[in-house]
Amino acid sequence: MLLLSRLSIIKLVIGVLLIFLCGTCKSSKKTNVATAKTKVSEKDKDKKDNKSDKKKDIAVVVPQLSEEDSLTLKIGQMILVGIKDAKLLSSKDSIISEIAQNKIGSIILFEKNVSNVNSFQTLKTCIDSLQRKARIPLFISIDEEGGQVHRLKEKYGFVKMPSAAYLGKLDNADSSVYYYDRLAKQLKDLGINMNFAPSVDMAVNLRNPVIYKMWRSYSSDPDMVTKHAGIAIKAHQKNGVATVIKHFPGHGSSNTDSHLGLTDVTKTWSRQELMPFVNLIKSNTCDAVMTAHIVNCKLDSTCLPATLSKKIITGLLRDSLKYDGVIFSDDMQMYAISKNYGLEKAVTLCINAGVDILLLGNNVVATQQVTASQLNSLIKRLVKEGKVSPLRISESYKRILKLKRKIGLLE
Numbered sequence: 001m002l003l004l005s006r007l008s009i010i011k012l013v014i015g016v017l018l019i020f021l022c023g024t025c026k027s028s029k030k031t032n033v034a035t036a037k038t039k040v041s042e043k044d045k046d047k048k049d050n051k052s053d054k055k056k057d058i059a060v061v062v063p064q065l066s067e068e069d070s071l072t073l074k075i076g077q078m079i080l081v082g083i084k085d086a087k088l089l090s091s092k093d094s095i096i097s098e099i100a101q102n103k104i105g106s107i108i109l110f111e112k113n114v115s116n117v118n119s120f121q122t123l124k125t126c127i128d129s130l131q132r133k134a135r136i137p138l139f140i141s142i143d144e145e146g147g148q149v150h151r152l153k154e155k156y157g158f159v160k161m162p163s164a165a166y167l168g169k170l171d172n173a174d175s176s177v178y179y180y181d182r183l184a185k186q187l188k189d190l191g192i193n194m195n196f197a198p199s200v201d202m203a204v205n206l207r208n209p210v211i212y213k214m215w216r217s218y219s220s221d222p223d224m225v226t227k228h229a230g231i232a233i234k235a236h237q238k239n240g241v242a243t244v245i246k247h248f249p250g251h252g253s254s255n256t257d258s259h260l261g262l263t264d265v266t267k268t269w270s271r272q273e274l275m276p277f278v279n280l281i282k283s284n285t286c287d288a289v290m291t292a293h294i295v296n297c298k299l300d301s302t303c304l305p306a307t308l309s310k311k312i313i314t315g316l317l318r319d320s321l322k323y324d325g326v327i328f329s330d331d332m333q334m335y336a337i338s339k340n341y342g343l344e345k346a347v348t349l350c351i352n353a354g355v356d357i358l359l360l361g362n363n364v365v366a367t368q369q370v371t372a373s374q375l376n377s378l379i380k381r382l383v384k385e386g387k388v389s390p391l392r393i394s395e396s397y398k399r400i401l402k403l404k405r406k407i408g409l410l411e
Helices: 003-061 067-076 094-100 119-132 164-171 171-192 222-238 269-280 311-321 345-352 372-384 388-404
Strands: 077-080 104-107 137-142 144-146 242-250 287-290 326-328 358-360
Touching: 003 372, 067 171, 067 372, 067 388, 077 345, 094 119, 094 171, 094 372, 119 171, 144 164, 144 171, 164 171, 164 222, 164 242, 171 222, 222 242, 222 269, 242 269, 311 345, 326 388, 345 358, 345 372
Parallel strands: 077 104, 077 358, 104 137, 242 287, 287 326
Antiparallel strands: none
């Protein structure tokens, strides 16, 4: 009896211990689950905080401003200017001040902005100084077609870039990929995020002084032009660099140079010249388009240059070809425009035609140069006088920000 009693007591004690231990395990598991839930909750909170921070960042980059300042900023995004002969800029330079005041959205660089000494680092430092002052990151652009339109030359230590004509004649996709990959990577490393290339003008006029004779066209075959231009575009996009196909609606048939005066292609232009533009727009690879200052009375019976023609820019490019991306003017100081229209009339027609960004390279004598402040004030006055609608400004602003987001300049 006594033995059985003792055995019963031992069993009871063991049972109690087991119950206690099981309870402890469950409690531990609950604690672990609770801890895990807390960690997950903290992670979720961090994610939300990060998203919130990103939204705050965007709000800082694209700030809420007064109506007047907002108009200045929106117009500023439509302005693309050169930096004159500067190779480095000080904080006192007017361009730096204009960027800080939201009056400039894009910069274009030329060979004259490349230093002979320590070329790469000096140019990169210059570009960095420009971007630091911008509330909305700038398009930093350049004409790097290769061949004769080649700003970053080998003599400065940059990569070799052959002409479009050479690549078209060679017609080797691997070669085109090789050259454009190297070029695009170099642009990215410098901080250049936009290339006014490739030219998709067709080599249809052997006497053309500005396209054919400068080896700027891949071919007279629209499919060949499309093929190599597509390779160029994809290589740049891979490196976060936007490309701008040019010169719409085709400059290949001209007999004269629009840098020097009006160029009329009414009798020489054919619809075949549209095909590279059509193909690239349909393929959804096109980042942006640049206009030509050519006159084509077949496309616009008023015989306005394409850059100033609503029938060509809105009617043909936007409505017929269904293109809703950014459109750049060619340089508004080229004589085809500046010697025939005057700044105010040209700017009014250009914006109302549907162009989003106006280019003034300021590669002219000092008395003919136009500052970003002057251009911004002019456009603002045109809006207030009802000659340009606020809606047109907002349309361009939205397209520009969309492209800046596409290449990673904005969230």
